[in-house]
Amino acid sequence: MQHFLTIILSLVGVLAISQNKQILYGFDDIPQSLMLNPGSKVLHKKHYGIPFLSQVHFNGGSSGVSVYDIFKDGNDNINDRITRKIFEMKNTDFFTATQQLELINFGWRAKNEIYFSGGIYQEFDFIAYFPRDLAILAWEGNQDYLDYQFDLGEISTTGDFMTVYHFGLNKTINKKLTVGARLKLYSSMFSYRSVNNSGTFVTRLGDENSENIYEHTVESADVSVETSGYASLRDLDGSGQVTSEILGRAFFGGNIGVGVDVGFTYEINEAWSLTVSALDIGAIFHSKDVESYRAHGTYTLDGINLIFPPLNQGESTFPYYDDLENEVEREIPIDTLYNKYTQFRPMKFNAGLSFGFGSFNATGACDCLNPGGNKLHKQNVGLQFYSIFRPKGPQMAGTLFYFRRLTEYLSAKATYTVDSYSFTNVGLGLSADLGKVNFYIAADNLIKYSNLAKAKSVSLQLGFNIIIDEE
Amino acid sequence: MNKILSLPILVVSACLFFTACVQDTNFDQAEDIALTPIVELDLIYFDLHADRFFDTITSNPIFTVRDTTEIRFLDDGSLQESLKRAEFYFKFANSISRNFQVDFQFLSEFNDTTYVAGTFVEQGTLASPVITEFTEDVEGEDILKLTQANKVVVSVTIPSSDENLEGTLNLKSKTTYFLEY
Numbered sequence: 175m176q177h178f179l180t181i182i183l184s185l186v187g188v189l190a191i192s193q194n195k196q197i198l199y200g201f202d203d204i205p206q207s208l209m210l211n212p213g214s215k216v217l218h219k220k221h222y223g224i225p226f227l228s229q230v231h232f233n234g235g236s237s238g239v240s241v242y243d244i245f246k247d248g249n250d251n252i253n254d255r256i257t258r259k260i261f262e263m264k265n266t267d268f269f270t271a272t273q274q275l276e277l278i279n280f281g282w283r284a285k286n287e288i289y290f291s292g293g294i295y296q297e298f299d300f301i302a303y304f305p306r307d308l309a310i311l312a313w314e315g316n317q318d319y320l321d322y323q324f325d326l327g328e329i330s331t332t333g334d335f336m337t338v339y340h341f342g343l344n345k346t347i348n349k350k351l352t353v354g355a356r357l358k359l360y361s362s363m364f365s366y367r368s369v370n371n372s373g374t375f376v377t378r379l380g381d382e383n384s385e386n387i388y389e390h391t392v393e394s395a396d397v398s399v400e401t402s403g404y405a406s407l408r409d410l411d412g413s414g415q416v417t418s419e420i421l422g423r424a425f426f427g428g429n430i431g432v433g434v435d436v437g438f439t440y441e442i443n444e445a446w447s448l449t450v451s452a453l454d455i456g457a458i459f460h461s462k463d464v465e466s467y468r469a470h471g472t473y474t475l476d477g478i479n480l481i482f483p484p485l486n487q488g489e490s491t492f493p494y495y496d497d498l499e500n501e502v503e504r505e506i507p508i509d510t511l512y513n514k515y516t517q518f519r520p521m522k523f524n525a526g527l528s529f530g531f532g533s534f535n536a537t538g539a540c541d542c543l544n545p546g547g548n549k550l551h552k553q554n555v556g557l558q559f560y561s562i563f564r565p566k567g568p569q570m571a572g573t574l575f576y577f578r579r580l581t582e583y584l585s586a587k588a589t590y591t592v593d594s595y596s597f598t599n600v601g602l603g604l605s606a607d608l609g610k611v612n613f614y615i616a617a618d619n620l621i622k623y624s625n626l627a628k629a630k631s632v633s634l635q636l637g638f639n640i641i642i643d644e645e
Numbered sequence: 646m647n648k649i650l651s652l653p654i655l656v657v658s659a660c661l662f663f664t665a666c667v668q669d670t671n672f673d674q675a676e677d678i679a680l681t682p683i684v685e686l687d688l689i690y691f692d693l694h695a696d697r698f699f700d701t702i703t704s705n706p707i708f709t710v711r712d713t714t715e716i717r718f719l720d721d722g723s724l725q726e727s728l729k730r731a732e733f734y735f736k737f738a739n740s741i742s743r744n745f746q747v748d749f750q751f752l753s754e755f756n757d758t759t760y761v762a763g764t765f766v767e768q769g770t771l772a773s774p775v776i777t778e779f780t781e782d783v784e785g786e787d788i789l790k791l792t793q794a795n796k797v798v799v800s801v802t803i804p805s806s807d808e809n810l811e812g813t814l815n816l817k818s819k820t821t822y823f824l825e826y
Contacts, residue, residue, distance in 0.1 A: 241670060242669065242670060245670040245671060245672055245675070246669055246670055246671075247669050247670060247671045251677070252674040252675075252677050253677070253678060253679055253681075256678065311682070312680060312682060313680055313681075313682060314683070315682030315683040315684040315685070315822075315824070316683075316684055316685055317684065317685050317821065318683075320685070377685060380817075384817075385690055385817075386687040386688075386690040386817045386818070386819070387687055387734070387817045387818065387819040388685060388687050388819060390686070390687065475687065476687055477686075477687030477688050477689055477690050477819070478688070478689045478716075479689070479690055479691065480689055480690070480691040480712040480714060480799060481691070481712065482691065482693055482710045482711070482712045482801075483712070484697075491712050491713050491714075493715075494714040495714055495715035495716065495717055
């Protein structure tokens with residue numbers, strides 16, 4: 175249990191990967207693969223996810239640094255390591271964490287051969303880009319950085335906590351083409367974002383004509399944080415009240431959004447097939463409990479200018495410090511706004527090209543897994559592409575995979591993924607049917623599994639379903 | 646047979662997850678993490694004209710002029726904990742044909758003196774102002790005294806003055822804060 179906790183804490187603590195589920199994608203034996211491509215081939219007649227256990231998904235990563243980089247057991251000083259990393263990392267490096275928990279997931283094939291599926295899941299998604307300049311300023315100060323323009327625009331982060339209600343259709347159009355679509359309703363419980371910021375901070379050595387030794391200038395600053403679901407939490411008393419208020423929003427009590435997933439599978443010929451899907455094409459409309467903060471302006475600080483006014487007995491001098499504070503607030507005001515805003519969901523795009531070989535049903539016995547009559551391959555190899563749209567542009571990953579149907583009840587998929595985190599990400603997924611109960615587990619970065627501290631990202635999905643195959 | 650095979654594989658994969666671990670790391674090092682920024686920040690500045698040292702109404706010299714400003718960030722709790730050393734730098738440009746004694750008296754919220762510093766400023770001429778630089782390095786126990794202060798009184802004392810005195814005493818100053826979080 176201690177190790178398991180370590181894994182979870184590492185996942186959460188290291189912060190995490192993106193939302194790539196490269197092992198589950200195209201793994202048609204697992205009902206949840208339908209969540210990654212609503213147009214995937216459905217091999218069963220019905221499925222019921224075991225409530226709260228049908229998919230537990232953790233995904234965490236940091237593109238520029240691992241726990242080991244900082245906390246390794248060595249003779250060098252931890253602060254030197256941090257300094258080195260701060261300078262090595264770029265402002266496009268990022269930390270992400272995603273967690274999903276399926277509450278309900280079900281599906282059935284209707285008489286018209288459409289496979290309907292639906293469910294509810296809860297999702298937490300967080301990304302923060304590494305604000306390199308601000309990290310340097312905090313870590314080193316400004317003494318060695320005179321005339322250097324610290325970029326305030328490097329602040330870029332979003333976080334969302336929501337419930338997603340979804341319902342989808344999947345239909346095999348003909349022997350070659352299967353299509354699907356899924357409608358999603360998002361019920362946002364809490365959300366914030368700080369993106370599209372700009373401005374600089376610079377300390378310049380003044381010249382003879384300068385008022386003082388330095389000029390500390392904030393130039394063209396425009397930094398904002400938009401929140402929804404936050405303002406009303408401030409007045410609540412204790413974590414119990416906060417938790418119950420947030421959970422109360424899970425059932426459309428918060429801000430609502432809408433989106434779709436679409437996808438298809440195209441069998442090019444007996445061996446080759448192509449799959450494509452686009453997920454979360456949609457937006458959340460934040461109108462309730464919205465509060466945003468915006469600081470903007472330009473200001474140069476020279477210090478405090480003493481006037482030495484002639485004073486009579488008992489008279490006070492000017493309130494220099496208050497005047498200075500007022501001047502800063504006037505020149506760089508922090509406005510609190512209550513404007514509605516629309517937040518586009520981070521759209522995900524998946525594509526896969528698969529080459530199948532070896533007939534799985536070589537014995538001639540009942541082809542129980544394949545009622546549609548299409549040949550099931552014993553093995554598949556192929557490649558996949560994944561991208562997710564993030565505030566500073568898309569993050570992409572490429573995967574080579576090998577899939578093998580080991581027995582009628584057991585199949586496995588191995589993946590090798592190249593992404594923003596590493597070039598050595600090997601993953602493995604297993605799906606096992608024990609009677610009607612399907613269990614699956616998928617994890618990546620297995621090479622680093624003996625020491626998770628060295629992993630820059632970790633991803634884990636597991637779950638239980640009840641699957642009823644075609645008669 | 647298939648089910649027989651499934652179970653061991655599941656057990657093996659489950660073991661894999663439960664035996665994953667974090668090795669060769671020492672999280673106790675977190676206690677050693679210290680941010681040590683060195684921050685350069687302007688302090689006060691002024692231009693004092695020579696006529697400020699003579700009262701034209703009473704025709705009497707004014708030997709000392711004073712001004713006070715709050716510097717509330719100095720006795721802020723977090724700065725008190727994290728400030729390890731402060732280096733004040735004062736640069737005077739004097740075009741008045743008198744020398745000066747300039748004193749900096751740091752006062753607490755209750756007007757108790759917590760720290761004092763002062764310097765002698767060389768006299769100059771209108772044609773060629775004289776630069777006097779003064780550095781006050783504060784560390785150790787003195788930091789505790791300094792960070793009790795939230796205002797500073799600046800006193801400028803002239804030995805003699807008359808109505809014909811000309812020129813300006815200019816001050817620029819900054820502080821280097823050596824912090825540790």
